[in-house]
Amino acid sequence: MNDKGGRIFALTKLKLIIYSAFLQQVYSPHDKHKPELGLNSMIDLYTDATPNGLKISIALEELGLDYQAHRLNLGGDQMEPVFTQMNPNQKIPVIKDGDTIVTESGAILFYLAEKTGQLMPTSLTERSKVMERLMLQMSGLGPYFGQLLVWAGAWGNEFPKVTSRYQQEVKRLFKVLDHYLEDSEYMAGNTFSIADIAFIPWIRMCHVNPVGEMLNLAEHQNLSRWYDLVSQRPSVQRGLLVPDPHDPEIQFKAFVSAVVGLGELHQA
Numbered sequence: 001m002n003d004k005g006g007r008i009f010a011l012t013k014l015k016l017i018i019y020s021a022f023l024q025q026v027y028s029p030h031d032k033h034k035p036e037l038g039l040n041s042m043i044d045l046y047t048d049a050t051p052n053g054l055k056i057s058i059a060l061e062e063l064g065l066d067y068q069a070h071r072l073n074l075g076g077d078q079m080e081p082v083f084t085q086m087n088p089n090q091k092i093p094v095i096k097d098g099d100t101i102v103t104e105s106g107a108i109l110f111y112l113a114e115k116t117g118q119l120m121p122t123s124l125t126e127r128s129k130v131m132e133r134l135m136l137q138m139s140g141l142g143p144y145f146g147q148l149l150v151w152a153g154a155w156g157n158e159f160p161k162v163t164s165r166y167q168q169e170v171k172r173l174f175k176v177l178d179h180y181l182e183d184s185e186y187m188a189g190n191t192f193s194i195a196d197i198a199f200i201p202w203i204r205m206c207h208v209n210p211v212g213e214m215l216n217l218a219e220h221q222n223l224s225r226w227y228d229l230v231s232q233r234p235s236v237q238r239g240l241l242v243p244d245p246h247d248p249e250i251q252f253k254a255f256v257s258a259v260v261g262l263g264e265l266h267q268a
């Protein structure tokens with residue numbers, strides 16, 4: 001190889017090195033956020049058998065991570081100083097992974113996906129889609145469904161107009177989800193992701209809570225098909241059993257005094 005050829009070869013090699021470093025930055029986001037803790041560290045999960053809590057036991061089961069579930073009674077355990085120190089917002093779920101404490105179910109799902117490099121695609125476009133659906137669950141379906149449970153359940157539909165507002169919004173969101181699922185198997189494309197995990201315990205409420213009768217899931221073919229598919233997943237079935245639910249009476253009392261804020265718990 002003459003001098004010129006050698007220079008071209010060296011230049012091409014340099015370009016290749018720079019290009020592959022660039023690709024690694026773009027396509028390996030998990031490498032950029034290396035988990036500080038090993039994959040076999042024991043995670044403490046503070047939870048209850050509620051839709052937001054169940055998301056996290058499902059994710060931990062799906063990922064096969066070691067964890068220990070600590071069940072709270074939402075009739076007051078969340079106000080204890082030791083819990084409030086972890087989550088000043090005084091709500092489950094919370095995880096503790098070594099010294100890292102994460103609250104908010106959506107953020108916890110994201111943390112677990114980043115930690116393991118699973119349940120989240122690698123390309124920016126696909127990741128954004130997963131985040132888009134996750135945000136829709138966190139800011140749309142979860143809060144509206146939660147309020148529907150409050151107005152229709154805990155407050156016994158005392159104000160039908162208010163109940164109807166939440167019912168209509170949940171039904172509208174079901175239609176949106178049904179539309180998204182027209183062309184894709186899962187909530188964000190054709191791969192199971194944290195977006196599916198975020199939705200499954202909420203859609204399941206249509207089957208386990210009398211309020212579900214107001215929503216008629218069967219009307220939404222694609223959403224029903226997705227529900228049947230995802231709820232058959234072994235990790236989902238295992239996760240839904242953690243923690244053991246409280247006796248229904250205790251659970252309902254806790255729900256009324258905590259989530260609804262009817263009791264002493266959330267006095268300003």
Ligand SMILES: N[C@@H](CCC(=O)N[C@@H](CS)C(=O)NCC(=O)O)C(=O)O
Pocket residue numbers: 050051052053074078090091092093103104105106258259265
């Ligand atoms: N945005 C939060 C909501 C968490 C939440 O509302 N948790 C409920 C149970 S599902 C709770 O702990 N309620 C107790 C209270 O409000 O005192 C998340 O997704 O983690």
